[in-house]
Amino acid sequence: MDLELQGKTSIVTGGSRGIGKAIARELALSGCDVVICARNAEDLDLTARELSQETGQRVSAITADTTSTPDVERMVKEAAQTLGRIDILVNNAAAPGGIARGPLASISDEDMLEDLNTKVVGYLRCARAVAPHMTSQGWGRIINIGGMSARNSSGANASAGVRNAGLVNLTKYLSQQLGPSGVNVNLVHPGATRTERSGPMYQEQARQQGITVEEVEARVAANNATKRIVDASELAYVVAFLASPRSIAISGEVIAASGGAGNAVFH
Numbered sequence: 001m002d003l004e005l006q007g008k009t010s011i012v013t014g015g016s017r018g019i020g021k022a023i024a025r026e027l028a029l030s031g032c033d034v035v036i037c038a039r040n041a042e043d044l045d046l047t048a049r050e051l052s053q054e055t056g057q058r059v060s061a062i063t064a065d066t067t068s069t070p071d072v073e074r075m076v077k078e079a080a081q082t083l084g085r086i087d088i089l090v091n092n093a094a095a096p097g098g099i100a101r102g103p104l105a106s107i108s109d110e111d112m113l114e115d116l117n118t119k120v121v122g123y124l125r126c127a128r129a130v131a132p133h134m135t136s137q138g139w140g141r142i143i144n145i146g147g148m149s150a151r152n153s154s155g156a157n158a159s160a161g162v163r164n165a166g167l168v169n170l171t172k173y174l175s176q177q178l179g180p181s182g183v184n185v186n187l188v189h190p191g192a193t194r195t196e197r198s199g200p201m202y203q204e205q206a207r208q209q210g211i212t213v214e215e216v217e218a219r220v221a222a223n224n225a226t227k228r229i230v231d232a233s234e235l236a237y238v239v240a241f242l243a244s245p246r247s248i249a250i251s252g253e254v255i256a257a258s259g260g261a262g263n264a265v266f267h
């Protein structure tokens, strides 16, 4: 199936590494010009150069902190100038698992609000800033990256599930606001996803638990129907489909791309 992404343009927030980088790569491989944004300019520039060389598409870096409305508005303005138009927004920028974690007594208001500001209000900020571009051209796609903690609490993260569950409602709201203008908005929940962070993280867990890295990975995968850990590149396929004109029938929906994590049935 031709995803008809050739010539489309996209912003991927948090595109300097991890899931965002994999999504930026897949969109560029599918023929999109891409702007990636993140706070650390050096990492962002390195990734933009790497993805441009690898894909042959224009991949540009624009530094921005999505907790800042002026930053987001500047980033979107510069992206529109760089790309010529904005067809696709992937809202992804956030610290995985959030910073508000640990025993209840240790959870600070500041950390909780920071997590919500980054992932919930940050996604809203970016959607609000790109919306006039998409509605005026009568076409757009917004894909929000949530997380399976919306459905399963680890018991240790105070904000992770709160913000991902909040994004389910925000996604529906955005789909209703923007749908009449040709903009579809959906949410993808990653489960434990393999990125460049995974190797060192599993090594540390293996050391702490006195087991091998293979055993750590097998325990993570055991929770999935597929008994394997989803790679960020595989999650990016799902996002590329939702970013494409072919996803016209889907809006306001939540799609888990976790390899079938957990036992709960959603209908």
Ligand SMILES: NC(=O)c1ccc[n+]([C@@H]2O[C@H](COP(=O)([O-])OP(=O)(O)OC[C@H]3O[C@@H](n4cnc5c(N)ncnc54)[C@H](OP(=O)(O)O)[C@@H]3O)[C@@H](O)[C@H]2O)c1
Pocket: 013, 014, 015, 016, 017, 018, 019, 020, 037, 038, 039, 040, 041, 043, 064, 065, 066, 067, 092, 093, 094, 095, 096, 097, 098, 118, 145, 146, 147, 148, 189, 190, 191, 192, 193, 194, 195, 197
């Ligand atoms: N990896 C997983 O297993 C997993 C599971 C479930 C959900 N998720 C979700 O998937 C998304 C990506 O996770 P990841 O594992 O790829 O994380 P990651 O490797 O830590 O990458 C996060 C990206 O977001 C950027 N970022 C963070 N805060 C930002 C801010 N305020 N403004 C702009 N950019 C910001 C980071 O760059 P700078 O630090 O330079 O800004 C980086 O580019 C997150 O929403 C996370 O909650 C991940």
